[in-house]
Amino acid sequence: MEKRPSGIKPESWLVSAGRASEPGAPLNVPPIPASNFIIGREREYSRDDGTPTWEALEEVVGGLESGKAVAFASGMAAIAAVFDQLAAGAVVVLPDDCYQGVVGLAAAGAERQRWSVQRVAVDDTAGWIRACGVADLIWLESPSNPLLTVADLEAVCAAPRKPGAIVAVDNTFATPLNQQPLDFGATVSLQSATKFIGGHSDLLAGVATTKDDALWHALRKSRELTGATPGTLEAFLAVRGARTLALRLQRAQQTAMLLAERLEEHPLVTRVRYPGLPSHPTHAMAKRVLKGFGTIISFDLLGGAEIADRVCRNVRLIRHATSLGAVESTMERRAAIPGQGHLPPSLLRLSVGIEDADDLWVDLDSAIRSAAQ
Ligand SMILES: *Cc1c(COP(=O)(O)O)cnc(C)c1O
DSSP states (O other): OOOOOTTSOHHHHHHHSSOOOSTTSOSSOOOOOOSBOOBTBSOOBHHHHOOHHHHHHHHHHHHHHTSEEEEESSHHHHHHHHHTTOOTTEEEEEESSOOHHHHHHHHHHHHTTSEEEEEEOTTOHHHHHHHHTTOSEEEEESSOTTTOOOOOHHHHHHSOOOTTOEEEEEOTTTHHHHOOHHHHTOSEEEEETTTTTTOSSOOOOEEEEESOHHHHHHHHHHHHHHTOOOOHHHHHHHHHHHTTHHHHHHHHHHHHHHHHHHHHHOTTEEEEEOTTSTTSTTHHHHHHHOSSOOSEEEEEETTHHHHHHHHHHHOSSSEEOSOOOSSSOEEEEGGGSTTOTTSOTTOEEEEOOSSOHHHHHHHHHHHHHHHHO
């Protein structure tokens, strides 16, 4: 697997990485639907040894995160492979605001007494630093979902930790363009490539990246033994999507800032959470650790859950759908989801896509106004 040379910027790497270079080779690594290969070289069976298509995705993401990557069937498969590293009785520390799948996975393991789980507030840096002294797995997610709180990754990743402890960062919301957790000292960085890397809501894939060679081998082994392998077409599409990540992110981020500012002025909106707004509780931290403020906005409405549901039904250009990080804008009311009862009932999470910014604003504003009538 090739590493990104220091002179090549991430934006160029996204376009150039994961390509063959032999004369006559196709410019793009094709989807290679192979379970097995003729014996005689290192590659014999794809679940054990990977395929060139998966490796193209690993090269692209690994080079962005500055480590060695392992591609998985989904973000959760990559995350489960990290949890798979824990010995019995391990201590896991999760953020208070965290992707529901991770909370569910941790709770299921705790129920079977495989590990115990503690929670720390995303922005409680002192709490995280204390947790580093006792935890076997520190699980960070920043910006968090859906409150978009930004953690002091720099401080937490540099804190003294228990020998052998893993500091994992779910880097899905930031993308490797806005944040490089491994450079702060995290052990492993996770991407749900289903989101921004793929970028078109048409695949499930995940990637775990680490600079730690032993952990890289262990994650490969876990993939082999659990069979959490990426799909061939999915890996191909994820690479294809990644080619335009920098452009998509730049555009959607610009629009997100504009929409966040306009929402903040809206008479029917009571609160806007976007790390780029000076009013955001962790705006100063966001400016320090992130290269961009991202494409997700959460906002609350006057009138509660009922109005928010109506807004979701009223939007036309924006789609009422879950998930995020794609070319199309999507929105949903997060508290409507089981297990999310701690959130403000009217909180809408908007994932801003690459449509025209004014068109999005007109859609959003008229959906809110007609919902309130
Ligand atoms: C979607 C998501 C995941 C899980 O990824 P899947 O590809 O759906 O398995 C994990 N973390 C975050 C922050 C996500 O948004």
